[in-house]
Amino acid sequence: MKARKKKKTVIVCITSGKGGVGKTFLTVNLASALAKKGKKVLVVDCDFGLANVDIMLGIRSARTMKDVVFGETTLQDVIVNTPGGFDLVPACSGVRDMAQLLYERIEMIKEMLLSLEGYDLILLDTGAGMTEVVLQFNLLANRNILVINRELTCLTDAYAMIKVLYQLFGRDSFDIIVNSSMDEKEGDRIFQHFDSICRRFLGFSLKHLGSLRQDEDVPRSIMNQEILVQASPHSRTAESCASMAGALSRWRA
Amino acid sequence: MPKKQKITGKKTAAGKKADKRQSLENIIKKNKMISDWLREGGAGRGELLMILTEKLPKTDRKKLERTADAVIELGADLVRRIIEIERENKQLRSLSLTDELTGLYNKRFFKMQLGVETARSKRTGQTCCMAILDFDNFKEINDSLGHSEGDRFLTEVGLLMRDRLRPTDFLCRLGGDEFGILMPATGLVDAIGIARRLQQFITDIHWKKCITTASIGMAEFDPAEKVSLEEFFNLADIELYRAKKDGKNRISYAAGVIERRMAAAEPVSLRERELLLKVKGEAPRK
Numbered sequence: 001m002k003a004r005k006k007k008k009t010v011i012v013c014i015t016s017g018k019g020g021v022g023k024t025f026l027t028v029n030l031a032s033a034l035a036k037k038g039k040k041v042l043v044v045d046c047d048f049g050l051a052n053v054d055i056m057l058g059i060r061s062a063r064t065m066k067d068v069v070f071g072e073t074t075l076q077d078v079i080v081n082t083p084g085g086f087d088l089v090p091a092c093s094g095v096r097d098m099a100q101l102l103y104e105r106i107e108m109i110k111e112m113l114l115s116l117e118g119y120d121l122i123l124l125d126t127g128a129g130m131t132e133v134v135l136q137f138n139l140l141a142n143r144n145i146l147v148i149n150r151e152l153t154c155l156t157d158a159y160a161m162i163k164v165l166y167q168l169f170g171r172d173s174f175d176i177i178v179n180s181s182m183d184e185k186e187g188d189r190i191f192q193h194f195d196s197i198c199r200r201f202l203g204f205s206l207k208h209l210g211s212l213r214q215d216e217d218v219p220r221s222i223m224n225q226e227i228l229v230q231a232s233p234h235s236r237t238a239e240s241c242a243s244m245a246g247a248l249s250r251w252r253a
Numbered sequence: 254m255p256k257k258q259k260i261t262g263k264k265t266a267a268g269k270k271a272d273k274r275q276s277l278e279n280i281i282k283k284n285k286m287i288s289d290w291l292r293e294g295g296a297g298r299g300e301l302l303m304i305l306t307e308k309l310p311k312t313d314r315k316k317l318e319r320t321a322d323a324v325i326e327l328g329a330d331l332v333r334r335i336i337e338i339e340r341e342n343k344q345l346r347s348l349s350l351t352d353e354l355t356g357l358y359n360k361r362f363f364k365m366q367l368g369v370e371t372a373r374s375k376r377t378g379q380t381c382c383m384a385i386l387d388f389d390n391f392k393e394i395n396d397s398l399g400h401s402e403g404d405r406f407l408t409e410v411g412l413l414m415r416d417r418l419r420p421t422d423f424l425c426r427l428g429g430d431e432f433g434i435l436m437p438a439t440g441l442v443d444a445i446g447i448a449r450r451l452q453q454f455i456t457d458i459h460w461k462k463c464i465t466t467a468s469i470g471m472a473e474f475d476p477a478e479k480v481s482l483e484e485f486f487n488l489a490d491i492e493l494y495r496a497k498k499d500g501k502n503r504i505s506y507a508a509g510v511i512e513r514r515m516a517a518a519e520p521v522s523l524r525e526r527e528l529l530l531k532v533k534g535e536a537p538r539k
Contacts, residue, residue: 106442155529160521167519197528 008253011113011122013141017157019128021147022179022212024052025222027125028084029238033229033245035085039120042079044113045091046137047127054090057082058225066092068112069105075112084227087119106136113140121248130161138165142253145175145209150190162198162206172204177244178211187211210244212237277323281331284308287324298325352426354404355411363425363433367482370437375476382444382473383485384434385493386414386451389466389501391430398461406460417454418447441473441506448504456502466502468493473506 014027024047031041045053045065054061061080067073068089079087113122124141126134138144144165148158165171176194181187191208199205212218215237221228229238281287287304301321309317350362358366370381395403407430414432415424423435434451436444448469455467470493474485488507496505521529 152530156521156526159525159529163519163521193531194529197525200528201522201525 009114009116009119009122010143010248010251010253011124011141012143012145012248012251013124013126013138014145014147015126015134015138015161016128016147016154017130017159017161018151018154021149021154022218023128023147024056024125025218025228026145026147026177026179026212026241027123028053028056028227029229029241030245030248031086031121031123032084032227033238033242034121034249036229036242037245037249039249040118041086042089042116042119042122043082043086044089044122044124046124046133048091048133053088053125056222056225057084057088057227059088059090061088061090064090064092068109075109075116084230106140110140121251130157130164135164135169138171139169143175143251144171144173145177147177147179148190148194149179150181150186155190155194159194159197163202166202166204172202173207175207175209177209180214181211183213184211187213209247210240212240273323274327277320277327278331280308280320281324281327298322301325355408355426357411357415357432358423358425360425360427360433363423363427363435364482364486366423366425366435367486370435371474371476371482371485373437374474377438378476379438380440380473380475382436382439382441382471383489384436384444384448384469384471385427385489386432386434386448386467386469387493387497388430388455389468389497390463391465394460394463394465397463402461410455410458410460414451414454417451422447441471444471444473445504445506452502452504468496468501469504470494470496471504471506 014023014030016023027043031043034041043053048065059080059082061078063073063078065078068075068078075089078089080090082088116122124137126137128134138161146158146161148154162171162174165174176191178187178190181190188208188211191206191211195206195208213236215235217228217232217235217237221231224231228235229241232238233242284304287301287308298321301324302317305312305317305321305324309320312320350358350365352359367383373379374381391403391406394406398406407426411424411426411432418424418434419436421437423433423437425433425435427433434448436447439447448471452467452469455465458465470489470491472485472488472492474480480488492505492507496503499505
């Protein structure tokens with residue numbers, strides 16, 4: 001069968017509120033799992049404070065998002081291939097005053113992202129915190145994934161993020177990934193609890209995309225700069241990632 | 254019980270008198286010579302008779318005299334009213350909402366519509382935006398090509414700018430070479446896009462070899478922020494000033510709107526926090 005001429009790219013923003021919850025690990029592994037399913041995926045590292053994706057993949061790139069925001073470079077010129085089978089727009093670390101400029105150019109970046117041809121999905125990996133940049137990228141996306149774990153600080157930050165996006169910008173559709181749960185049941189319970197609070201105070205329910213159980217393979221793969229779904233595709237975590245990627249691959253813009 | 258008045262359709266005496274007065278007034282109003290004569294003091298019955306004879310040639314002398322007397326009787330009162338009407342007209346002109354030169358809306362309208370749109374914002378919760386645009390080197394056009402050419406520039410460019418806005422936007426001439434743009438139900442990011450388009454359009458104009466640019470100051474009205482109308486207008490004005498100071502041909506606006514909005518957002522309440530905490534207690538033992 002002939003491929004459709006115009007594929008609509010789905011932009012997905014992966015965020016958490018609190019740092020260190022596993023956004024970047026999830027982004028990289030979801031992207032790789034999607035690539036395995038034959039999807040064309042672009043990951044945009046939107047963490048301008050502390051870029052992570054390139055480090056996680058052991059990539060060193062000459063040009064980064066910084067050149068797009070500050071210079072005349074287009075996104076196309078910055079994109080690099082990764083061993084994970086997906087493409088990457090690396091971020092720049094430690095650039096201050098990015099927020100101000102980004103704000104002015106976010107429309108342009110959005111247009112650039114939308115005009116990129118041939119991608120099925122674009123995953124935006126945002127930084128921690130509820131900064132303007134993070135919110136802008138969240139608003140830009142078609143779908144918002146929030147990564148949470150059982151820690152109270154993480155739940156509160158994620159909830160605050162949802163509340164702000166809902167109250168100020170009217171977003172009321174979020175997909176939740178519960179990370180580092182003890183087991184399947186705990187993942188469900190954390191989600192249901194979180195969901196019940198959202199329903200009670202904000203009036204809408206959340207979607208449970210999946211849970212990742214605590215797994216020693218995860219820190220090991222990060223240490224080795226490996227992508228888990230590639231290095232050990234039959235591990236529990238890799239299989240969870242693959243099933244979540246399956247759900248993502250069915251999303252439409 | 255009062256006697257019921259029969260409605261016959263026939264005119265009463267008072268009615269007839271009013272009719273007569275009306276027709277006289279019409280004669281006077283329609284006839285510039287008579288109204289001029291009255292205005293000049295209405296001296297000399299003969300003069301009035303002559304005017305009337307000219308205007309109503311078929312009427313007999315006696316009727317003309319009666320008309321003249323009636324006109325004189327009405328005259329004093331009427332002159333006062335004519336003068337009053339003229340004064341009102343003058344006032345109405347000054348109350349007008351369009352700019353005489355360009356035919357666009359004027360500053361009065363802009364301020365008025367600003368009130369309407371901010372009220373709408375408060376009701377709907379949607380933000381609206383305004384921009385003040387000022388040409389950077391309009392003086393050069395005026396100086397080198399003359400004032401009439403400057404006026405022509407403002408008129409034509411003004412109308413072309415209006416064509417480049419959305420149908421819901423308002424473009425007003427605030428005075429001189431300063432224009433105001435009101436964008437209802439628009440966020441700052443979109444408004445900046447619109448301003449950028451205008452700015453580009455202006456840069457592309459070559460008016461008799463004069464190249465011109467524009468500086469634009471922008472402001473967003475957020476109903477959650479409780480900013481007064483004056484403050485809203487001043488915000489844009491301050492930004493225009495900044496755009497000029499920073500080297501002209503640029504768009505300036507107060508950044509960090511999202512951050513300001515975030516500060517205004519309701520934080521996570523204690524009750525919500527408490528409930529979020531509960532899940533921890535249910536964690537299974539290892």
